[in-house]
Amino acid sequence: MFVVAPKSAVEIDTHRNSYRDPIQATLKVGSGNSAITTNLPAGLVTKPDALSNFFSVTVKTAAGKQVKQTRIGFCPNDYSAARAVPDGASTSPYPYQCGNHPFAIGDVFGIQRGWSAHALNNYDAPPSFKGKDGTYTVTLTIAPAWQKALGMTAAQSTGTLKIKVKTVKGDGEGMGAGAASTVGMAGMAGMDHSSGHLSPQMAKLHAARVRALGRPNTPNATAPKKTLTAAKAAALGPVPDLRTLPAYQIALDKTDGNGKKSKNTYLDFGATVWNAGPSPMVVDGFRRPGTKLMDAYQYFYDNNGNEVGSAPAGTLQWDPRKGHTHWHFTSFASYRLLDSTKKVALISGKEAFCLAPTDSIDLTVNGAQWRPESTDLMTACGQGEEGALSIREVLSTGWGDTYSQSLPGQSFNITKIPNGIYYIQVLANPDHKLTESDTTNNSALRKVKLGGKVGGKRTVKVYPYQGITAK
Numbered sequence: 001m002f003v004v005a006p007k008s009a010v011e012i013d014t015h016r017n018s019y020r021d022p023i024q025a026t027l028k029v030g031s032g033n034s035a036i037t038t039n040l041p042a043g044l045v046t047k048p049d050a051l052s053n054f055f056s057v058t059v060k061t062a063a064g065k066q067v068k069q070t071r072i073g074f075c076p077n078d079y080s081a082a083r084a085v086p087d088g089a090s091t092s093p094y095p096y097q098c099g100n101h102p103f104a105i106g107d108v109f110g111i112q113r114g115w116s117a118h119a120l121n122n123y124d125a126p127p128s129f130k131g132k133d134g135t136y137t138v139t140l141t142i143a144p145a146w147q148k149a150l151g152m153t154a155a156q157s158t159g160t161l162k163i164k165v166k167t168v169k170g171d172g173e174g175m176g177a178g179a180a181s182t183v184g185m186a187g188m189a190g191m192d193h194s195s196g197h198l199s200p201q202m203a204k205l206h207a208a209r210v211r212a213l214g215r216p217n218t219p220n221a222t223a224p225k226k227t228l229t230a231a232k233a234a235a236l237g238p239v240p241d242l243r244t245l246p247a248y249q250i251a252l253d254k255t256d257g258n259g260k261k262s263k264n265t266y267l268d269f270g271a272t273v274w275n276a277g278p279s280p281m282v283v284d285g286f287r288r289p290g291t292k293l294m295d296a297y298q299y300f301y302d303n304n305g306n307e308v309g310s311a312p313a314g315t316l317q318w319d320p321r322k323g324h325t326h327w328h329f330t331s332f333a334s335y336r337l338l339d340s341t342k343k344v345a346l347i348s349g350k351e352a353f354c355l356a357p358t359d360s361i362d363l364t365v366n367g368a369q370w371r372p373e374s375t376d377l378m379t380a381c382g383q384g385e386e387g388a389l390s391i392r393e394v395l396s397t398g399w400g401d402t403y404s405q406s407l408p409g410q411s412f413n414i415t416k417i418p419n420g421i422y423y424i425q426v427l428a429n430p431d432h433k434l435t436e437s438d439t440t441n442n443s444a445l446r447k448v449k450l451g452g453k454v455g456g457k458r459t460v461k462v463y464p465y466q467g468i469t470a471k
Helices: 144-150 200-212 230-236
Strands: 002-005 010-015 024-029 036-039 051-061 066-074 106-111 115-118 128-131 134-142 158-165 181-184 242-244 248-255 261-275 281-287 293-301 307-319 326-329 333-338 344-347 390-395 399-404 420-428 443-452 458-462
Touching (some): 066 128, 248 443, 261 390, 281 307, 326 390
Antiparallel strands (some): 024 036, 128 181, 333 420, 420 443
């Protein structure tokens, strides 16, 4: 089932001024000077990176008995979006995906003129229902509040399809005869979870998602012969602005640096440094002969996007450890556990990072790149290319680089840390080797409380940050 914008591009922009403020959302219909922009009703959009409660999904048997009814969100930024009418626009500028970060600030959602997007395109958590073999009718309806906001009629807002469910006898890879089947609607989840095989529909979506991850960034051919000072570079044009977000995904772990069970207790967390622009953060590395190090250079651009120079920015190093096997920039961030007086109690063993736009944080900022070249570590950081002579890593404007501290050996060992109040500090550009417009926003703190028995079973309490309770 698809959502189509047959005559005009449809765009929804979201933004919040602070985490305590409500989401402000605008609707833009059309493009260029003829576009019409209106404010969406307050409360319609409750998250900056999601159109929540957009659809109502109802599933009924052939006899009319309802077996499922639920509300689901909608992500117009479909990685397999395509032209749906002959005179539709030739290309689409809109992002390939929607964000999912608790500290996101703003986002852009859109369907290009004459293009379509899968209505049920949540690849990781598609809607599903349980039922016996038979025929079912699935009805998908845009919620009344969204119908009104978009100026759609009831007929335009509803679609139906029939699904025939049949239990398959097989060699153990499928569900056993007589078992109740779990069916992904519209082919979105047509995955046999017991075997891991993909249905044709799911395989097509997976291939589209892989294509949307991008391609490796291309570095300059050789290292620069002349470089700039940071002050000179900043005077030539716009420069990036690195900002940190509070830690999240905070949990206790009992795994050591080799990935084995441990008597020690570790504090894991996720951390994001993002680029508020208006210029991308571009770092090239060039191999030092006979070593596993690259000399790093940051590149600068004028208002038209033309390269105007570079400055030394430290080094990149090859990380052969499991879960990495790519090139890390060595001066991007530092993670510290501060005590109640905000003095350093522990410093994370994480020292180097792969720069990649993993999470959209605010695609409404000036210079935001809706479709970065690469949005995953495999294409962005030279995955498996230990012998590479050069590499380019980019943190695009509007995007964040999220690092999960759950990889072994890099979280805080809190086994013998006294109980009490602490702060997880995420610090960007700690050695000031990168040139940026503002360094006063390079630190973020997340308050936690450690409890339990020191040296034994520990507990952690995570405090909200400006009303955001995400742990």
